[in-house]
Amino acid sequence: MASASCLSLLVLVALASAASAQLSSTFYDTSCPNALSTIKSGVAAAVAQEARMGASLLRLHFHDCFVQGCDASVLLNDTATFTGEQGANPNAGSIRGFNVVDNIKAQVEAVCPQTVSCADILAVAARDSVVALGGPSWTVLLGRRDSTTASLSQANSDLPAPSLDLANLIAAFANKGLSTTDMVALSGAHTIGQAQCQNFRAHIYNDTNINSAFATSLKANCPAASPNGDTNLAPLDTTTPNTFDNAYYNNLLSQKGLLHSDQQLFNGGSTDNTVMNYASNTAAFSSAFTTAIVNMGNISPLTGTQGQIRLSCWKVNS
Ligand code: HEM
Numbered sequence: 001m002a003s004a005s006c007l008s009l010l011v012l013v014a015l016a017s018a019a020s021a022q023l024s025s026t027f028y029d030t031s032c033p034n035a036l037s038t039i040k041s042g043v044a045a046a047v048a049q050e051a052r053m054g055a056s057l058l059r060l061h062f063h064d065c066f067v068q069g070c071d072a073s074v075l076l077n078d079t080a081t082f083t084g085e086q087g088a089n090p091n092a093g094s095i096r097g098f099n100v101v102d103n104i105k106a107q108v109e110a111v112c113p114q115t116v117s118c119a120d121i122l123a124v125a126a127r128d129s130v131v132a133l134g135g136p137s138w139t140v141l142l143g144r145r146d147s148t149t150a151s152l153s154q155a156n157s158d159l160p161a162p163s164l165d166l167a168n169l170i171a172a173f174a175n176k177g178l179s180t181t182d183m184v185a186l187s188g189a190h191t192i193g194q195a196q197c198q199n200f201r202a203h204i205y206n207d208t209n210i211n212s213a214f215a216t217s218l219k220a221n222c223p224a225a226s227p228n229g230d231t232n233l234a235p236l237d238t239t240t241p242n243t244f245d246n247a248y249y250n251n252l253l254s255q256k257g258l259l260h261s262d263q264q265l266f267n268g269g270s271t272d273n274t275v276m277n278y279a280s281n282t283a284a285f286s287s288a289f290t291t292a293i294v295n296m297g298n299i300s301p302l303t304g305t306q307g308q309i310r311l312s313c314w315k316v317n318s
Helices: 002-019 035-049 052-065 098-111 118-132 152-158 166-174 180-191 197-206 212-219 247-253 260-264 272-280 282-297
Strands: 194-196 233-235
Touching: 035 052, 035 098, 035 118, 052 098, 052 118, 052 180, 052 282, 098 118, 118 282, 166 180, 166 260, 180 247, 180 260, 180 272, 180 282, 194 197, 197 212, 197 233, 197 260, 247 260, 247 272, 272 282
Parallel strands: none
Antiparallel strands: 194 233
């Protein structure tokens, strides 16, 4: 009897710790030793074909984590009975990279069936994208599982808009348990990728905290009257658009932030000193960014027996 109750206590403890399991860098070491190399080569091929894809994959991880946590909810397509997040205002006509993720998932499934989650693929692809574009590396914590639901309403409410002022940017990240330092460092992701005219039009025409020559040059391809040129693109970092470096912060020092929200980080407020530090010190930025993105990757993961390992990233298992 004593040993039986001892055993059931052990089982209970094991179950409890599985349910509250933390992410771990070695999660797939035994179950899928080739997972990380498979993802890395998929990302490298995609970025070699189109540098911007590195930016798009990094942003997917962000838009995943800020809605229900890092659970690959952003990847779920709409169906007749299910509305996903892709139609949310910050996502519609904007987030990209789904085909790349689907291809990587197919390659990972081929080496390890139903073992590696789509949420983990997004986290690893974000890291590999940054590295492929010359940025710092970090150890990705793993063991996230995939959601069976998505939230259009949370995607609309919780993803920050480019019209936000500093206080609301700080609040949007605090809402996810991230600090102001994390927010400033993660915004450095805007050192790569592009934005549409409709997202920076108000900044270049209405704001005064913008370099006037910079604003003039952007207006040529972003007419004042919507919908003219709404989807025309401009690089978020005009200096080195396809290199993950600290040029974003130097742009802010010369009032060349593309988005209203970008320039808010250096606008006479509490984050000015952090921006100046990252602008002059690449190592300080790299260290802050890698810390912050690990923090972001820890937002409310599903672990243990929660959720599922999707077979296809775009749909819940049937
Ligand atoms: C601080 C609040 C943020 C706001 C308001 C914001 C807003 C935006 C907007 C409006 C765009 C352009 C979308 C378009 O025009 O189609 C964009 C692009 C992008 N964002 Fe953010 N973002 C923020 C933070 C982040 C974070 C934390 C990351 C990643 C860690 C990130 C990564 C990116 C990347 C890489 C792109 C370019 C994507 C591409 O070229 O496909 N952003 N963001």
